[in-house]
Amino acid sequence: MRQLGAALYKEWLLQSRALAQLLAVLVFGATALLLFSFAVGPNYELLRAVAPGFLWLALLLSSTLTLAESFQAEMEHRALEGQLLLPASPWALYYAKALANWLQLTLLGVALVPLMVALYDARLSRPLALLGVIALGSAGLSAPGTLYAVMTHQARSRQTLLPLLLFPLVVPVLIAAVKATSLLMLGDPMEQIGSWALLLATFDAIHWSLCGLLFGRVVEE
Protein backbone atom coordinates (compact mmCIF):
# COMPACT_ATOMS: atom_id res chain seq x y z
CA MET A 1 0.00 0.00 0.00
CA ARG A 2 2.87 2.39 0.77
CA GLN A 3 4.32 1.57 -2.64
CA LEU A 4 0.98 2.32 -4.29
CA GLY A 5 0.87 5.66 -2.45
CA ALA A 6 4.39 6.54 -3.62
CA ALA A 7 3.56 5.51 -7.20
CA LEU A 8 0.38 7.60 -7.10
CA TYR A 9 2.39 10.60 -5.86
CA LYS A 10 4.78 10.08 -8.78
CA GLU A 11 1.80 10.05 -11.18
CA TRP A 12 0.46 13.23 -9.60
CA LEU A 13 3.82 14.98 -10.15
CA LEU A 14 4.00 13.72 -13.74
CA GLN A 15 0.44 14.81 -14.55
CA SER A 16 0.74 18.20 -12.90
CA ARG A 17 3.81 18.92 -15.01
CA ALA A 18 2.14 17.84 -18.24
CA LEU A 19 -1.01 19.98 -18.25
CA ALA A 20 -0.24 21.18 -21.78
CA GLN A 21 -0.52 17.56 -23.00
CA LEU A 22 -3.93 17.16 -21.31
CA LEU A 23 -5.11 20.41 -22.88
CA ALA A 24 -3.91 19.29 -26.33
CA VAL A 25 -5.85 16.02 -26.00
CA LEU A 26 -8.95 17.96 -24.93
CA VAL A 27 -8.65 20.14 -28.04
CA PHE A 28 -8.26 16.95 -30.13
CA GLY A 29 -11.45 15.49 -28.60
CA ALA A 30 -13.34 18.74 -29.19
CA THR A 31 -12.17 18.85 -32.81
CA ALA A 32 -13.32 15.24 -33.28
CA LEU A 33 -16.77 16.14 -31.90
CA LEU A 34 -16.96 19.09 -34.29
CA LEU A 35 -15.91 16.98 -37.28
CA PHE A 36 -18.33 14.12 -36.51
CA SER A 37 -21.25 16.54 -36.86
CA PHE A 38 -20.33 17.16 -40.50
CA ALA A 39 -20.98 13.48 -41.23
CA VAL A 40 -24.62 13.88 -40.16
CA GLY A 41 -25.44 17.43 -41.30
CA PRO A 42 -27.40 20.14 -39.48
CA ASN A 43 -30.35 17.92 -38.58
CA TYR A 44 -30.84 18.48 -34.84
CA GLU A 45 -33.10 15.49 -34.30
CA LEU A 46 -30.52 13.18 -35.84
CA LEU A 47 -27.65 14.91 -34.05
CA ARG A 48 -29.39 14.46 -30.68
CA ALA A 49 -29.86 10.74 -31.43
CA VAL A 50 -26.20 10.14 -32.37
CA ALA A 51 -24.66 12.50 -29.78
CA PRO A 52 -23.89 9.73 -27.19
CA GLY A 53 -22.12 7.64 -29.84
CA PHE A 54 -20.06 10.60 -31.03
CA LEU A 55 -19.13 11.53 -27.44
CA TRP A 56 -17.75 8.03 -26.81
CA LEU A 57 -15.99 7.85 -30.16
CA ALA A 58 -14.29 11.18 -29.43
CA LEU A 59 -13.27 9.90 -26.00
CA LEU A 60 -12.01 6.60 -27.45
CA LEU A 61 -9.90 8.35 -30.10
CA SER A 62 -8.54 10.81 -27.53
CA SER A 63 -7.76 7.95 -25.15
CA THR A 64 -5.25 6.47 -27.60
CA LEU A 65 -3.30 9.75 -27.46
CA THR A 66 -3.18 9.94 -23.66
CA LEU A 67 -2.52 6.20 -23.26
CA ALA A 68 0.20 6.06 -25.94
CA GLU A 69 2.13 8.84 -24.18
CA SER A 70 1.46 7.64 -20.63
CA PHE A 71 4.74 5.68 -20.31
CA GLN A 72 6.88 8.32 -22.05
CA ALA A 73 8.57 9.51 -18.83
CA GLU A 74 9.12 5.94 -17.58
CA MET A 75 10.82 4.86 -20.81
CA GLU A 76 13.23 7.80 -20.94
CA HIS A 77 16.60 6.79 -19.50
CA ARG A 78 15.05 3.37 -18.67
CA ALA A 79 13.33 4.82 -15.61
CA LEU A 80 10.80 1.97 -15.47
CA GLU A 81 13.63 -0.56 -15.23
CA GLY A 82 15.18 1.54 -12.46
CA GLN A 83 11.92 1.58 -10.52
CA LEU A 84 11.57 -2.18 -10.82
CA LEU A 85 15.14 -2.61 -9.55
CA LEU A 86 14.41 -0.51 -6.42
CA PRO A 87 12.46 -2.86 -6.17
CA ALA A 88 9.06 -1.19 -6.71
CA SER A 89 6.20 -3.64 -7.08
CA PRO A 90 4.90 -3.89 -10.69
CA TRP A 91 1.44 -4.15 -9.13
CA ALA A 92 1.74 -0.69 -7.55
CA LEU A 93 3.22 0.82 -10.72
CA TYR A 94 0.40 -0.58 -12.85
CA TYR A 95 -2.48 0.47 -10.61
CA ALA A 96 -1.06 3.96 -10.07
CA LYS A 97 -0.66 4.47 -13.82
CA ALA A 98 -4.09 2.98 -14.62
CA LEU A 99 -5.73 5.17 -11.95
CA ALA A 100 -3.99 8.27 -13.34
CA ASN A 101 -5.14 7.38 -16.87
CA TRP A 102 -8.65 6.72 -15.58
CA LEU A 103 -8.84 10.12 -13.87
CA GLN A 104 -7.49 11.83 -16.96
CA LEU A 105 -10.04 10.15 -19.26
CA THR A 106 -12.91 10.86 -16.87
CA LEU A 107 -11.95 14.55 -16.75
CA LEU A 108 -11.68 14.58 -20.52
CA GLY A 109 -15.13 12.96 -20.87
CA VAL A 110 -16.68 15.44 -18.44
CA ALA A 111 -15.05 18.35 -20.28
CA LEU A 112 -16.45 17.14 -23.63
CA VAL A 113 -20.06 16.96 -22.33
CA PRO A 114 -20.81 20.74 -22.45
CA LEU A 115 -19.43 20.87 -25.97
CA MET A 116 -21.66 17.95 -26.97
CA VAL A 117 -24.68 19.72 -25.44
CA ALA A 118 -23.85 22.89 -27.38
CA LEU A 119 -23.01 21.29 -30.72
CA TYR A 120 -25.67 18.56 -30.85
CA ASP A 121 -28.40 20.17 -28.75
CA ALA A 122 -28.28 17.11 -26.46
CA ARG A 123 -30.49 17.06 -23.33
CA LEU A 124 -28.73 16.64 -20.01
CA SER A 125 -31.37 15.45 -17.56
CA ARG A 126 -29.31 13.37 -15.08
CA PRO A 127 -25.79 14.87 -14.93
CA LEU A 128 -24.66 12.84 -11.88
CA ALA A 129 -25.67 9.53 -13.47
CA LEU A 130 -23.86 10.62 -16.65
CA LEU A 131 -20.74 11.29 -14.58
CA GLY A 132 -21.02 7.74 -13.23
CA VAL A 133 -21.31 6.28 -16.74
CA ILE A 134 -18.32 8.33 -17.94
CA ALA A 135 -16.30 7.13 -14.92
CA LEU A 136 -17.24 3.47 -15.53
CA GLY A 137 -16.56 3.70 -19.28
CA SER A 138 -13.22 5.47 -18.77
CA ALA A 139 -12.20 2.76 -16.30
CA GLY A 140 -12.92 0.18 -19.00
CA LEU A 141 -10.67 2.02 -21.45
CA SER A 142 -7.82 2.75 -19.04
CA ALA A 143 -7.26 -0.74 -17.56
CA PRO A 144 -6.41 -2.62 -20.80
CA GLY A 145 -5.12 0.60 -22.38
CA THR A 146 -2.44 1.04 -19.71
CA LEU A 147 -1.25 -2.55 -20.12
CA TYR A 148 -1.12 -2.30 -23.91
CA ALA A 149 0.54 1.12 -23.72
CA VAL A 150 3.57 -0.31 -21.91
CA MET A 151 3.90 -3.06 -24.54
CA THR A 152 3.39 -0.94 -27.62
CA HIS A 153 5.64 1.83 -26.33
CA GLN A 154 8.58 -0.53 -26.77
CA ALA A 155 7.45 -1.90 -30.15
CA ARG A 156 7.77 -0.52 -33.65
CA SER A 157 4.75 1.39 -35.09
CA ARG A 158 3.32 2.00 -31.62
CA GLN A 159 0.84 4.63 -32.83
CA THR A 160 -0.81 2.01 -35.06
CA LEU A 161 -0.43 -0.93 -32.75
CA LEU A 162 -2.16 0.50 -29.67
CA PRO A 163 -5.55 1.16 -31.35
CA LEU A 164 -5.24 -2.10 -33.29
CA LEU A 165 -5.00 -4.02 -30.01
CA LEU A 166 -7.27 -1.86 -27.89
CA PHE A 167 -10.26 -1.07 -30.13
CA PRO A 168 -11.61 -4.62 -30.68
CA LEU A 169 -11.13 -5.36 -26.99
CA VAL A 170 -13.19 -2.42 -25.75
CA VAL A 171 -16.24 -3.11 -27.94
CA PRO A 172 -18.31 -4.06 -24.84
CA VAL A 173 -17.32 -0.76 -23.17
CA LEU A 174 -18.29 1.22 -26.23
CA ILE A 175 -21.65 -0.56 -26.63
CA ALA A 176 -22.58 -0.35 -22.95
CA ALA A 177 -21.38 3.23 -22.49
CA VAL A 178 -23.15 4.50 -25.62
CA LYS A 179 -26.36 2.68 -24.66
CA ALA A 180 -26.26 3.97 -21.09
CA THR A 181 -25.53 7.53 -22.23
CA SER A 182 -28.36 7.33 -24.81
CA LEU A 183 -30.79 6.16 -22.13
CA LEU A 184 -29.76 9.06 -19.89
CA MET A 185 -30.18 11.62 -22.66
CA LEU A 186 -33.10 10.31 -24.67
CA GLY A 187 -35.15 8.78 -21.83
CA ASP A 188 -35.26 5.37 -20.17
CA PRO A 189 -38.93 4.24 -19.92
CA MET A 190 -37.96 0.55 -19.36
CA GLU A 191 -35.37 1.32 -16.64
CA GLN A 192 -32.58 -0.42 -18.58
CA ILE A 193 -29.75 1.82 -17.43
CA GLY A 194 -28.95 -0.50 -14.52
CA SER A 195 -28.13 -3.50 -16.74
CA TRP A 196 -25.77 -1.47 -18.95
CA ALA A 197 -24.03 -0.02 -15.91
CA LEU A 198 -23.71 -3.58 -14.59
CA LEU A 199 -22.14 -4.74 -17.86
CA LEU A 200 -19.64 -1.86 -17.65
CA ALA A 201 -18.86 -2.68 -14.02
CA THR A 202 -18.35 -6.37 -14.85
CA PHE A 203 -16.00 -5.53 -17.72
CA ASP A 204 -14.10 -3.14 -15.44
CA ALA A 205 -13.81 -5.70 -12.62
CA ILE A 206 -12.48 -8.43 -14.95
CA HIS A 207 -10.02 -6.21 -16.79
CA TRP A 208 -8.72 -4.30 -13.76
CA SER A 209 -7.91 -7.56 -12.00
CA LEU A 210 -6.62 -9.49 -15.04
CA CYS A 211 -4.44 -6.68 -16.39
CA GLY A 212 -3.02 -6.00 -12.92
CA LEU A 213 -2.16 -9.69 -12.64
CA LEU A 214 -0.42 -9.82 -16.02
CA PHE A 215 1.41 -6.46 -15.87
CA GLY A 216 4.29 -7.98 -13.90
CA ARG A 217 4.96 -10.48 -16.70
CA VAL A 218 4.99 -7.73 -19.32
CA VAL A 219 7.55 -5.51 -17.58
CA GLU A 220 9.78 -8.17 -16.08
CA GLU A 221 11.27 -9.19 -19.46
Next chain:
Amino acid sequence: MAPSVLAGRPSGPGAGYALLAFGAVLLAVGSYIGLFVAPSESFMGDVYRIMYVHVPTAWNALLAFTFGFGSAVAFLLKGDFKWDARHEAAVEMGVVLAGLLCCQGAIWARPTWGVWWDWDPRLTTTAVMFFAFIGILALRRFVEDPVKRATWSAVATIIAYVDVPIVYFSVRWWNSLHQMQSSPETVSAPFLIPLRTNAFGILFLMAGLITLRTRIARLRLSQEMAPPLPEAAR
Protein backbone atom coordinates in the same frame (compact mmCIF):
# COMPACT_ATOMS: atom_id res chain seq x y z
CA MET B 1 8.79 -17.71 -14.28
CA ALA B 2 11.22 -16.31 -16.85
CA PRO B 3 11.32 -18.12 -20.20
CA SER B 4 14.27 -20.46 -19.94
CA VAL B 5 13.88 -23.37 -22.32
CA LEU B 6 15.00 -22.74 -25.88
CA ALA B 7 12.97 -24.20 -28.73
CA GLY B 8 14.46 -27.60 -29.48
CA ARG B 9 14.69 -28.96 -32.99
CA PRO B 10 11.21 -30.13 -34.07
CA SER B 11 10.53 -33.50 -35.68
CA GLY B 12 9.82 -33.86 -39.42
CA PRO B 13 6.65 -32.68 -41.17
CA GLY B 14 5.28 -36.23 -41.80
CA ALA B 15 2.62 -36.18 -39.06
CA GLY B 16 1.35 -32.78 -40.22
CA TYR B 17 0.99 -33.93 -43.83
CA ALA B 18 -0.78 -37.14 -42.70
CA LEU B 19 -3.32 -35.13 -40.66
CA LEU B 20 -3.79 -32.77 -43.58
CA ALA B 21 -4.43 -35.63 -46.04
CA PHE B 22 -6.88 -37.38 -43.70
CA GLY B 23 -8.72 -34.11 -43.07
CA ALA B 24 -8.93 -33.36 -46.81
CA VAL B 25 -10.43 -36.80 -47.52
CA LEU B 26 -13.02 -36.41 -44.73
CA LEU B 27 -13.92 -32.91 -45.91
CA ALA B 28 -14.30 -34.11 -49.49
CA VAL B 29 -16.57 -37.02 -48.42
CA GLY B 30 -18.62 -34.82 -46.07
CA SER B 31 -19.01 -32.09 -48.68
CA TYR B 32 -20.07 -34.64 -51.33
CA ILE B 33 -22.78 -36.03 -49.01
CA GLY B 34 -23.80 -32.51 -48.02
CA LEU B 35 -24.06 -31.26 -51.61
CA PHE B 36 -25.47 -34.29 -53.44
CA VAL B 37 -26.93 -36.83 -50.99
CA ALA B 38 -28.52 -34.86 -48.12
CA PRO B 39 -32.09 -33.66 -48.82
CA SER B 40 -33.00 -30.00 -49.32
CA GLU B 41 -34.16 -28.04 -46.29
CA SER B 42 -37.88 -27.24 -46.28
CA PHE B 43 -37.57 -23.46 -45.65
CA MET B 44 -34.20 -22.49 -47.11
CA GLY B 45 -33.97 -24.94 -50.01
CA ASP B 46 -30.37 -25.56 -51.16
CA VAL B 47 -28.95 -22.39 -49.60
CA TYR B 48 -28.70 -24.18 -46.27
CA ARG B 49 -25.98 -26.52 -47.63
CA ILE B 50 -23.31 -23.92 -46.81
CA MET B 51 -24.02 -24.86 -43.17
CA TYR B 52 -22.03 -28.05 -43.72
CA VAL B 53 -18.86 -25.97 -43.85
CA HIS B 54 -20.04 -22.89 -41.97
CA VAL B 55 -20.96 -24.60 -38.69
CA PRO B 56 -17.80 -26.82 -38.58
CA THR B 57 -15.68 -23.75 -39.39
CA ALA B 58 -17.25 -21.94 -36.42
CA TRP B 59 -16.57 -24.86 -34.03
CA ASN B 60 -13.00 -25.22 -35.21
CA ALA B 61 -12.27 -21.47 -35.14
CA LEU B 62 -13.28 -21.44 -31.46
CA LEU B 63 -11.21 -24.55 -30.88
CA ALA B 64 -8.15 -22.94 -32.52
CA PHE B 65 -8.47 -19.83 -30.33
CA THR B 66 -8.98 -22.02 -27.25
CA PHE B 67 -5.82 -23.95 -28.09
CA GLY B 68 -4.04 -20.62 -28.63
CA PHE B 69 -5.24 -19.45 -25.21
CA GLY B 70 -4.11 -22.73 -23.59
CA SER B 71 -0.71 -22.44 -25.28
CA ALA B 72 -0.36 -18.82 -24.14
CA VAL B 73 -1.09 -19.82 -20.52
CA ALA B 74 1.30 -22.79 -20.81
CA PHE B 75 4.05 -20.50 -22.15
CA LEU B 76 3.64 -18.02 -19.30
CA LEU B 77 3.68 -20.84 -16.72
CA LYS B 78 6.47 -22.99 -18.16
CA GLY B 79 8.50 -20.56 -20.26
CA ASP B 80 9.02 -23.24 -22.91
CA PHE B 81 9.19 -21.78 -26.41
CA LYS B 82 7.51 -24.74 -28.02
CA TRP B 83 4.32 -23.37 -26.47
CA ASP B 84 5.03 -20.00 -28.07
CA ALA B 85 5.34 -21.72 -31.46
CA ARG B 86 2.03 -23.53 -30.86
CA HIS B 87 0.44 -20.29 -29.72
CA GLU B 88 1.52 -18.49 -32.91
CA ALA B 89 0.27 -21.35 -35.12
CA ALA B 90 -3.09 -21.63 -33.33
CA VAL B 91 -3.82 -17.89 -33.39
CA GLU B 92 -2.96 -17.71 -37.10
CA MET B 93 -5.21 -20.68 -37.82
CA GLY B 94 -8.00 -19.17 -35.71
CA VAL B 95 -7.76 -15.88 -37.63
CA VAL B 96 -7.95 -17.72 -40.99
CA LEU B 97 -10.98 -19.73 -39.84
CA ALA B 98 -12.70 -16.66 -38.33
CA GLY B 99 -12.15 -14.79 -41.62
CA LEU B 100 -13.61 -17.72 -43.58
CA LEU B 101 -16.49 -17.87 -41.12
CA CYS B 102 -17.41 -14.21 -41.70
CA CYS B 103 -17.29 -14.72 -45.51
CA GLN B 104 -19.40 -17.91 -45.39
CA GLY B 105 -21.87 -16.23 -43.04
CA ALA B 106 -22.21 -13.25 -45.40
CA ILE B 107 -22.75 -15.55 -48.43
CA TRP B 108 -25.51 -17.36 -46.50
CA ALA B 109 -27.06 -14.20 -45.05
CA ARG B 110 -27.57 -12.43 -48.39
CA PRO B 111 -30.23 -14.82 -49.81
CA THR B 112 -31.64 -15.71 -46.36
CA TRP B 113 -31.81 -12.41 -44.46
CA GLY B 114 -31.52 -10.13 -47.52
CA VAL B 115 -28.34 -8.43 -46.25
CA TRP B 116 -24.64 -9.38 -46.32
CA TRP B 117 -24.13 -8.48 -42.70
CA ASP B 118 -26.23 -8.14 -39.59
CA TRP B 119 -25.21 -6.82 -36.17
CA ASP B 120 -26.15 -10.06 -34.49
CA PRO B 121 -24.21 -11.31 -31.44
CA ARG B 122 -22.46 -14.23 -33.09
CA LEU B 123 -21.51 -12.36 -36.26
CA THR B 124 -20.29 -9.33 -34.37
CA THR B 125 -18.41 -11.44 -31.80
CA THR B 126 -16.67 -13.35 -34.61
CA ALA B 127 -15.70 -10.10 -36.33
CA VAL B 128 -14.41 -8.64 -33.05
CA MET B 129 -12.48 -11.86 -32.35
CA PHE B 130 -11.04 -11.73 -35.89
CA PHE B 131 -9.77 -8.17 -35.44
CA ALA B 132 -8.58 -8.71 -31.86
CA PHE B 133 -6.41 -11.66 -32.88
CA ILE B 134 -5.18 -9.89 -36.05
CA GLY B 135 -3.93 -7.20 -33.65
CA ILE B 136 -2.03 -9.88 -31.73
CA LEU B 137 -0.44 -11.20 -34.94
CA ALA B 138 0.54 -7.60 -35.78
CA LEU B 139 2.08 -7.22 -32.31
CA ARG B 140 4.19 -10.32 -32.99
CA ARG B 141 5.45 -8.79 -36.24
CA PHE B 142 6.43 -5.50 -34.61
CA VAL B 143 8.49 -6.90 -31.70
CA GLU B 144 12.00 -8.11 -32.57
CA ASP B 145 13.04 -9.65 -29.24
CA PRO B 146 11.71 -13.26 -29.15
CA VAL B 147 11.24 -13.28 -25.35
CA LYS B 148 9.27 -10.02 -25.32
CA ARG B 149 7.32 -11.08 -28.40
CA ALA B 150 6.31 -14.40 -26.86
CA THR B 151 5.40 -12.95 -23.45
CA TRP B 152 3.51 -9.92 -24.72
CA SER B 153 1.53 -11.82 -27.32
CA ALA B 154 0.66 -14.49 -24.73
CA VAL B 155 -0.62 -11.78 -22.36
CA ALA B 156 -2.62 -10.15 -25.19
CA THR B 157 -4.11 -13.52 -26.17
CA ILE B 158 -5.26 -14.22 -22.61
CA ILE B 159 -6.94 -10.81 -22.38
CA ALA B 160 -8.58 -11.13 -25.83
CA TYR B 161 -9.84 -14.64 -25.09
CA VAL B 162 -11.34 -13.63 -21.73
CA ASP B 163 -12.99 -10.68 -23.52
CA VAL B 164 -14.86 -12.88 -26.03
CA PRO B 165 -17.79 -13.90 -23.75
CA ILE B 166 -18.26 -10.28 -22.62
CA VAL B 167 -18.35 -9.15 -26.25
CA TYR B 168 -20.92 -11.87 -26.98
CA PHE B 169 -23.21 -10.89 -24.11
CA SER B 170 -22.89 -7.17 -24.78
CA VAL B 171 -23.85 -7.60 -28.43
CA ARG B 172 -26.66 -10.01 -27.52
CA TRP B 173 -28.17 -7.38 -25.25
CA TRP B 174 -27.64 -4.79 -27.93
CA ASN B 175 -29.33 -6.65 -30.80
CA SER B 176 -30.22 -10.21 -31.77
CA LEU B 177 -31.38 -11.91 -34.99
CA HIS B 178 -29.23 -15.05 -35.45
CA GLN B 179 -31.15 -18.25 -34.77
CA MET B 180 -30.41 -20.27 -31.64
CA GLN B 181 -27.79 -23.02 -31.82
CA SER B 182 -28.99 -26.39 -33.13
CA SER B 183 -28.47 -29.51 -31.06
CA PRO B 184 -28.41 -33.18 -32.21
CA GLU B 185 -32.02 -33.50 -30.96
CA THR B 186 -33.23 -30.79 -33.37
CA VAL B 187 -31.23 -31.96 -36.41
CA SER B 188 -32.34 -35.15 -38.21
CA ALA B 189 -29.84 -37.89 -39.16
CA PRO B 190 -29.43 -37.16 -42.93
CA PHE B 191 -28.35 -33.62 -42.05
CA LEU B 192 -26.16 -34.72 -39.16
CA ILE B 193 -23.87 -37.15 -41.05
CA PRO B 194 -22.27 -34.63 -43.46
CA LEU B 195 -22.14 -32.03 -40.67
CA ARG B 196 -20.15 -34.32 -38.38
CA THR B 197 -17.95 -35.66 -41.20
CA ASN B 198 -17.01 -32.10 -42.20
CA ALA B 199 -16.50 -31.10 -38.57
CA PHE B 200 -13.89 -33.84 -38.18
CA GLY B 201 -12.49 -33.10 -41.66
CA ILE B 202 -11.87 -29.44 -40.78
CA LEU B 203 -10.59 -30.50 -37.34
CA PHE B 204 -7.92 -32.75 -38.88
CA LEU B 205 -7.07 -30.16 -41.55
CA MET B 206 -6.67 -27.57 -38.80
CA ALA B 207 -4.58 -29.93 -36.66
CA GLY B 208 -2.35 -30.66 -39.67
CA LEU B 209 -1.89 -26.99 -40.49
CA ILE B 210 -1.20 -26.10 -36.84
CA THR B 211 1.36 -28.92 -36.64
CA LEU B 212 3.14 -27.74 -39.80
CA ARG B 213 2.98 -24.06 -38.79
CA THR B 214 4.29 -24.88 -35.31
CA ARG B 215 7.23 -26.67 -36.94
CA ILE B 216 8.04 -23.59 -39.06
CA ALA B 217 7.74 -21.32 -36.00
CA ARG B 218 10.09 -23.58 -33.99
CA LEU B 219 12.66 -23.68 -36.81
CA ARG B 220 12.54 -19.87 -37.03
CA LEU B 221 12.88 -19.57 -33.26
CA SER B 222 15.86 -21.90 -33.07
CA GLN B 223 17.53 -19.82 -35.80
CA GLU B 224 16.67 -16.55 -34.03
CA MET B 225 17.92 -17.74 -30.66
CA ALA B 226 21.06 -19.50 -31.88
CA PRO B 227 24.22 -17.91 -30.47
CA PRO B 228 26.20 -15.90 -33.07
CA LEU B 229 28.91 -17.83 -34.90
CA PRO B 230 32.50 -17.19 -33.73
CA GLU B 231 34.62 -14.97 -36.01
CA ALA B 232 36.67 -17.89 -37.41
CA ALA B 233 33.61 -19.85 -38.51
CA ARG B 234 32.07 -16.96 -40.52
